Amino acid sequence: MTAINQKKSIKLDSSINQILTKSVVNKSTKVDIEEVLQQHLLPKFGERFKQYRKKYINFLADSEHKHLPDYPISVILELVNRCNLECTFCYQGYRNDAEKKTLSIQDLEKLFQDFKKNKLDALLLSQSEPLLYKNFDKILEMAEKAEIMDQFIFTNGVLLNEKNSKKILESSLTRLFISVDAATSETYDQVRIPVNKNALKENRLKKIEENVKNFVKLRNSMGLKIPLVRVSFIALEKNVHEVNDFIEKWIDIVDSVEVQKESSIELYDQLLDKKYDKNKLLLKKYNCNDPWGQVSVNSDGTVGPCCSTVGRNLPMGSILKNSLKEIWDGQKLNKIRQSFRDNKPNRVCQLCLENKKTNNYSGGVVSSCSEIK
C-alpha cells in the first residue's frame, strides 16, 4: 500500500463537504451509555468507579495540566502488529509487511501484575487487529483478574464469529467497538481492503453485519446490556454519501453509532521522509493532554506517550525492561510533559498536532481514544 491515500477528485455537494470538514463525529446513541456503565460497574467497584469517571472527564478538560495521576487512566494495548485488512486510510498499511511481533504471555502477565498493583481503570485492546491474537480470551481473563473496570476491544469484526462472541460474552468486557465504514458492499470493498485478495470474492460486509447482529442477539438473549456495542464509520470521500444510510441501518440494532473524522495518514510520509517544512507550521500553541492520562503499549513492548499511533515514533521505554509505573514516572515522559508546558514539543508531537489542525480534528490522530468517554 502506498503511504499517501490516493484521493480522486470528486465534486462533493456542500452537505457532504460539511461532514468531511467538521471535526465531529456524529454520535447517535440508543441507550444512555453512562447510565448502563454505572448500573454495571458501580455495584462491582463502588467509589473506585465514580473516581474513574471523574478523573477521566477532568483529564479531558485539563488543558493546563494541573493534575498528573499516579498511573495512566487508560492503556491502549497492541497484542500483535498485524491486521487481516489494510484499510485505505489506516497506518496499518505501512506495517503489514513488517516482521511479526506478538507480546508473549510472560510479558503480558508481568504487565497485568503492574496494572493490578496500580489499579488501572481502563484497558483498550486496539491498534492492528486484537482478535488475531490467538488466545485473546486469556487476555480478557487477565484483565478481569487485574480488576480493570472498563475494558474495550476495537475490532474490524472479521473474526467476530460465534465462538469468539461466546468468549467475549463470558468475559468482563465492557465495550465492543466494531469499525464498519460503509453501508454497501461496493463501498466496503473500496475502503476496507482485505490483505488476502481472494476474500474480495465474498460479500464481506454482509458477513460482518451478521457477526455484529448475532453478537447483539446473543448478548440480549443472555439478559446482558454489557458489553456496549458501537459501530463506527470514518467519513471519507469514497463513503461519505452513505453516512445517513449507515446511521439508519444500525441505530435500532446497536447501542451507539459513531461517525468520525478521518485523520490523514500523510503525516507518516513526513515522519518517514523526515520532510519537515517549518514554513507550513500553523499552530502558535501546542497542547496535548494524553501524556497526563494515557499511554500505548506496542506489540514489541515499547511504550508510546499517548493513544495516537503517531506516538509509536516516540518510545518512552519498554515493558520488557521496566515496569509501566517506572516508565510513567520516568524522565522521558516527564520531558514530554515539560515540553508542552514550555510550548516546545518535539518534532513528532508538533507534526501530530499540526496534522490535527490541518484536519480540523479535535481528537487524537488515528484510533483516537481521548474522545471515547
Ligand SMILES: C[S@@+](CC[C@H](N)C(=O)[O-])C[C@H]1O[C@@H](n2cnc3c(N)ncnc32)[C@H](O)[C@@H]1O
Ligand atoms: C487502528 S483500528 C484497530 C482496531 C481494528 N482493526 C479496527 O479496525 O477497529 C482502531 C480504530 O482506528 C480507526 N482509524 C484507523 N485509521 C484512521 C484514520 N486515518 N483516521 C481516523 N480513524 C482511523 C479505525 O477505523 C478503528 O475504528
Ligand code: SF4
Ligand atoms: S483500521 Fe483496523 S482493520 Fe483497518 S487496516 Fe487499520 S487496523 Fe486493520
